[in-house]
Amino acid sequence: MIYTVTINPSVDCLMEVENFHLGKTNRASTQKMVPGGKGINVSRVLKNLGTRSEALGFIGGFTGAFIKDELEKESVFSSFIETEGNTRINVKMKTDTETEINGKAQEISNEHIQKLLIQLDELKSEDLLILSGSLPSTLPADLYNTIINRLNEKNIYVCVDTSGEPLKAAMKASPYMIKPNQAELEQLYEENVKNLDDAVKLARKAMADGARHVLVSMGGEGAALVTKNESYKAAVPKGTLINSVGAGDSMVAGFIHILTQSGSLEEAFKYSVAAGSATAFSNGFCSAEDVEKLLPEVLIEKV
Template sequence: MIYTITANPSIDYVLQLKTLTTGEVNRTTSDVKLPGGKGINVSRILKELNIDSTALGFVGGATGEMFKSLLAQHNLKTNFTTVKEDTRINVKVNAVEQDEETEINGMGPAISSDEKNEFIDQLKSVGNGDVVIMSGSLPKQLPETFYLDIAKMIQAQGADFIIDTTGQALLDTLPLHPLVVKPNNHELADLFQTTFNSDQEIIDHAKKLLDQGAKHVLVSMAGDGALLVTKGHTYKANAPKGTVINSVGAGDSMIAGFAGTFMKTGDPIESFHIGAACGSATAFSQDIAVKEKIDKVYKEINISELS
């Protein structure tokens, strides 16, 4: 089973208007409320791929009830921990004529010790053959080591894990051998305080993550495609042609495609191919990509071995 953890889910209130003028009354041309959170995005893509997952996280208050109602239409299996304080609301304002998107993200609820312990208890049944995918920000009062502590726990129980984070928090997990890490090229450069001028420089630094313990390294490069670096092999996926509509969730989709396929097949190349298709298909969609879009984009992606 794949478990996705979204510690700080949200209702994403997406507003579209012609122009945004601060300090004045602005009127929208359309709006939509979506269940948000990086782990939620992963579970939604897995659902499109007909791969089972269980979505975990902290949900509370009136907004938490709305969140669960919005999520219900996607028919995901969930096991949320109920908390006292409200699930957050994130506001995303898209000013079409200005070609600008403004985001205002809420902080999220404060999580009590009892609520944290109730959540951790759910993970005691995770074991051999399971994968736990952790991603997104942490709500108040959870320690910065929350994901790292979970990784240590489930590894001791025989499960694999994936953590979608950056900086020192990513480096700290590498000795625990995550199944895959997925920085983009800019995040990878920041990790090593450098800049890249070629694919080979990116590959060389991705190999450093392997040396520190990662089993697979995915590097997304926007219009330049993506790389998969493994022990002894490097593969590149081209970037398919299409109009980027919404980059939010593209990275989550790529992780979902890779992890779900790898669990089924154990084939990193096919997992990379499907992961790249999922990421691009979401980037070309208003919301998380649907299966039909993923299948179409898959046919436009070629995987080549570089080394």
């Protein structure tokens, strides 16, 4: 089974407001509530692609119940640990520009963390775990590191998509894969990444620092994959950018979807780029048909 972990999920409230005035009562012309959180996104995209997964992490209160219900409606399995407070609400407001107010993270106690670790101890060697998203500042930055170390003992593949200190700490535990975007890679090594060659260079550094595979995404500029023996670059398909939210999560889902089917890293890379772009070119997340359509346009080059 594939498991995703979202430590700090959210209910995302998306609103469009015409003629927004600060300090006045404004009215939304459209509104939509959706489950948010990167691991949850990965699970939802995996479902679209036809791969079963189970979403883990922490939820609480009526907002947490909403997430559980929405996933159930989409037939995405979940087994969250319930916390006392409400899962946060993130307001994403579209006016002439886009403004976000992210709610305060729910409180996660040491007991909750222990429950998660015990849950993860049940994973078996053929399982795969995806750790996605930031960690609330109240939690230890090495939480992902702790999880990876525990699962490494059973040879379970762990993929990590996070940034900053949690990413640095996670790398020390030799995760199967990390998926930094351009900014995350730059932050990791305090170096500019101007193009895919720079990305490959720093990805190799990340391999020396512990990661076993590095998948780098650079939005519309392309992507790179560095493995033990090979490095690949990909040009992304051309299309109209509609919404890049979740493009990175779709990329992770696409990669895992093919990796678990064929075991080919190159094919998984190609499909991951098509999945990321298919989401970037659509409202919401990509479908399997969207990805298949773009696949022939993804050109992979060995470097």
